[in-house]
Amino acid sequence: MSNALDEIVTLIAPHNRKGVAVTASSTFATDLEWDSLTVMDFVAEMEDHFDIIIPLNLLPDLETVGQVADAVNQLIEKKNG
Amino acid sequence: MADLFDKFDPMIRAREALGFVDSSPIDVVMEQIISPTEAVIKGKRTILAGTNNYLGLTFDPRCIKAAHEALDAAGTGTTGSRVLNGTYTGHKALEAAIARLYGAEHCMVFSTGFLANIASIGTIAGKDDVIVIDADSHASIYDACKMSDATIVRFKHNDPDDLDKRLRRLGTDANVLIVIEGLYSMLGDKAPMKELVEVKNRHGAALMVDEAHSLGVFGETGCGVVQEAGVMHDVEFVVGTFSKSVGTIGGYCVSNHPKFEILRLAARPYMFTASLPPSVVASALKAVEILGSEPQHREKLWRNARQLHEGLTSAGFNLGAAPSPVVAVKIDDRDMAVRLWEQLLNNGVYVNLAMPPATPQGLNLLRCSLSAAHTEEQVRTIVDTFERLARSNSVLSQPAA
Ligand SMILES: Cc1ncc(COP(=O)(O)O)c(C=O)c1O
Numbered sequence: 001m002s003n004a005l006d007e008i009v010t011l012i013a014p015h016n017r018k019g020v021a022v023t024a025s026s027t028f029a030t031d032l033e034w035d036s037l038t039v040m041d042f043v044a045e046m047e048d049h050f051d052i053i054i055p056l057n058l059l060p061d062l063e064t065v066g067q068v069a070d071a072v073n074q075l076i077e078k079k080n081g
Numbered sequence: 082m083a084d085l086f087d088k089f090d091p092m093i094r095a096r097e098a099l100g101f102v103d104s105s106p107i108d109v110v111m112e113q114i115i116s117p118t119e120a121v122i123k124g125k126r127t128i129l130a131g132t133n134n135y136l137g138l139t140f141d142p143r144c145i146k147a148a149h150e151a152l153d154a155a156g157t158g159t160t161g162s163r164v165l166n167g168t169y170t171g172h173k174a175l176e177a178a179i180a181r182l183y184g185a186e187h188c189m190v191f192s193t194g195f196l197a198n199i200a201s202i203g204t205i206a207g208k209d210d211v212i213v214i215d216a217d218s219h220a221s222i223y224d225a226c227k228m229s230d231a232t233i234v235r236f237k238h239n240d241p242d243d244l245d246k247r248l249r250r251l252g253t254d255a256n257v258l259i260v261i262e263g264l265y266s267m268l269g270d271k272a273p274m275k276e277l278v279e280v281k282n283r284h285g286a287a288l289m290v291d292e293a294h295s296l297g298v299f300g301e302t303g304c305g306v307v308q309e310a311g312v313m314h315d316v317e318f319v320v321g322t323f324s325k326s327v328g329t330i331g332g333y334c335v336s337n338h339p340k341f342e343i344l345r346l347a348a349r350p351y352m353f354t355a356s357l358p359p360s361v362v363a364s365a366l367k368a369v370e371i372l373g374s375e376p377q378h379r380e381k382l383w384r385n386a387r388q389l390h391e392g393l394t395s396a397g398f399n400l401g402a403a404p405s406p407v408v409a410v411k412i413d414d415r416d417m418a419v420r421l422w423e424q425l426l427n428n429g430v431y432v433n434l435a436m437p438p439a440t441p442q443g444l445n446l447l448r449c450s451l452s453a454a455h456t457e458e459q460v461r462t463i464v465d466t467f468e469r470l471a472r473s474n475s476v477l478s479q480p481a482a
Contacts (some may be wrong), residue, residue, distance in 0.1 A: 038440055040216070040235060051252050056226065056233040 004050065004076065005069035011045060012065070022068030046072060052079055099419050106434050116140060117328075117454040124430060130449045130463050131433035133266075135376045136297050137454025138328035138371060144364040148329075151363035158358045163190075164345065167356030175366045181334050182373045183304055183319060187341040189434065190333050190362075192354050194293050194322025195221040197332030199228060200350035201320055202260060202289065206231035210256045213221035213247060213286070216237065217267070217441045222260055231258075238265075238441065241276040247282040257286035263295030263306030267440050267448065269407030271295075282315065289318040297326030297372040298406055303379060325363075327368040331357045369420060382406055382453040385460050389451060392464030397477045401446065408437070410447040410467065412476065418445035421470055430466045435456050 009022050015038065016022060020031050028034045034042070043054050046068075054076040060070045099105070104123065113121040117137040118129050118363035151171060161167035172190055180188040187397055191197040202225035206212045210231045211286045214222055217238040226233045234251065244259070251257065259281055261272050272290070292305030300308025305321070307313045315340065323331035334344075345351060356363075372378070383406070390404035401409030412418035415436065422434040425447070433448040440446055449463065471477040 035438055037441075037443075044216075044235065044237065047247070047250075051250065053234055053247065056235060 003069070004072040005066065007049065008046065008065060008069050008072065011042070014044065017060060022065060024064065025067065026065045027063050028065075029063065050076055052076060084177065091395060099296060100416060101419060102383050102423060106422070109431070111428070118456075118459060120431070122426065123346045124429075125429055127426070127429045127430050127431050128455075130451070130455075131431055133294065133325040133450050134328060134452045134454070135294075135326040135382055135450070136328070136368075136372060137452040138326070138368045138378075140454075141328070141368070141371065143371065144328065144367045147367040148360040148364040151359040157357045157360075159180070161355060162352055162355045164352045169356075169359055169362070170346035171362040171366065172356060172361050175362050175369070178210055178366055178369050180335055182302060182369060183335045185319075185335040186339075188333055188335045189341075189344060189351065190357065191330060191351060192332070192351045192357055193330060194291075194320070194324055194332035195224075195351040196289065196354065197320045197322070197334050198222055200348040201334040201344065202226065203350075204344055204348040205287075205289075205318070206256075206258045210258060210480060211251055212258050212260060213244065213251075215262065215272075217262075218260065219262065219266065219291065219293070220439075222262075225260075230352055239270065239273055241273060241280045244277060245280045245283070248280065248286060253285075257284065258289060260289045260291065260323045260423060261288050263290055263292040263299065264405060264407065266294045266407060267435055267446060268401030268409050269405040270402035271299075271306055271405065274306050274312055278310070278312045278315045283426040287317040288315075289320060290316050292319055292321040294407060296321045298379065298382065301376070302374075303372040303376075323365045323368070326372060326480070327365050329361050329364050329368070330367055331361060342383075349401075378453040384452060385451045385453070385455045385457075388457065388460045389449060389463060392460070393467060396464065396468040396471070398467065398471070401444075406451045408449045408451065409444075410449070412445045412447060415445050417474060417476060418447060421474060421476065422447055424474075425466060426471045428466050428470065430463055433466075 005024060012022050018033060028039055046055050050072055058071055062071060109122060117134045117139045120127055120129055127310060155169060159167040176188040176190050191200055198221040199210040208230040208231050211234060212226055212231045213234045213236055215238055216235050234247055236247050261277060264271050277392055290307050295305035297303040299306045307319060308314050318334055318336045320334045323329045387404050387407045389408050393400060399411045435442045435446040435448045472479055
């Protein structure tokens with residue numbers, strides 16, 4: 001089982017304008033105050049970092065950092081077959 | 082129970098914070114239309130520099146005459162869908178004319194460009210397919226994706242290498258539809274068409290180009306950026322709108338795909354909405370003929386575009402892209418963008434105020450679009466008004482004495 005959470009938290013840091021403490025339960029919209037464009041640009045960054053495709057279809061269900069980490073873990077496992 | 086509208090509170094607060102004094106963009110009323118480039122707004126004669134009326138055909142006597150004749154002959158509306166009673170001879174003639182313009186086998190006409198995107202993207206790409214869109218795509222392309230059952234992937238704006246990387250990650254199993262625009266409407270930047278087509282071909286994907294802002298503007302016969310780049314026959318689908326250079330309303334999709342016509346039975350936004358009224362169809366047909374056969378309007382449009390771009394550049398403004406009929410002035414401070422927009426209007430120049438999330442990169446834009454119908458004098462007035470107001474607001478420094 002891969003664990004992307006720590007890496008995602010590191011990737012969030014440069015975009016964490018409000019300097020909130022980021023945990024698995026932090027939300028993008030409310031805690032980080034990211035708009036939809038910022039979220040989509042961050043998706044692209046994660047795609048490049050993990051060398052995966054994260055379809056935009058998943059976004060409505062990904063509200064917290066932990067949910068994103070779970071989705072990324074699954075996509076990495078799928079890629080590695 | 083809470084109020085259904087509570088979810089809009091952040092939007093209401095954000096709007097109030099913008100601090101419009103006399104008018105805001107959604108309150109602008111065109112009280113009288115004088116010409117394609119002038120209207121009366123708040124009782125004041127105003128130059129229109131943000132209407133996407135690229136060829137100025139809204140008052141072309143030939144288009145008006147054709148619309149009048151169709152109105153008299155066929156009535157005010159079709160009261161029906163294209164697949165029921167809403168297909169008239171005019172609709173077929175318009176589809177044939179657009180197909181001829183593109184040298185394509187098939188053309189379908191829709192009731193708006195928005196619907197053309199929803200219908201074609203959303204229907205062509207299904208559950209097991211992938212749609213790959215440019216990050217700066219128009220709302221109608223994003224909404225088409227939302228309504229489609231396909232997997233949605235986004236690539237970095239105008240970046241063929243990024244598209245290549247994402248197509249490589251997707252592998253070869255799924256059918257892929259790539260969607261891009263010819264000219265992007267906010268900044269006025271053009272797609273690197275040849276390079277994107279090359280990547281598309283290498284991966285065996287299909288490409289759809291939305292030429293909403295480029296029909297009539299680029300290419301020898303006005304087909305758009307695909308024609309200018311010489312790749313028209315390497316592009317699987319072109320969509321566009323009649324609401325800009327064609328000067329009326331409606332949308333279209335052209336293709337050479339042998340099974341294309343089945344969309345008339347599969348695309349719900351084609352089947353379950355009323356067709357365009359005969360007068361609209363007739364003026365669109367005339368305008369399509371004009372834009373294909375009279376390059377002088379295009380040439381005038383580009384002269385105006387270059388004049389505005391040069392004028393604003395030498396005044397010291399920071400513009401969105403290389404010269405094109407969309408000239409976007411970047412204003413760093415949001416409150417200043419609002420104030421300048423309002424002062425421009427009060428001084429007789431109407432432009433579009435564009436802000437995030439409708440703009441890329443969080444930009445605040447005073448977006449101008451030009452028309453072939455603008456005179457040199459009008460373009461000079463637009464530049465002078467921008468310059469004077471920007472200086473009095475210290476957005477530009479005062480000229481050296
Ligand atoms: C890129 C793009 N596609 C589609 C549309 C929709 O066109 P219409 O006004 O015909 O609905 C627009 C216009 O706003 C556009 O800019």
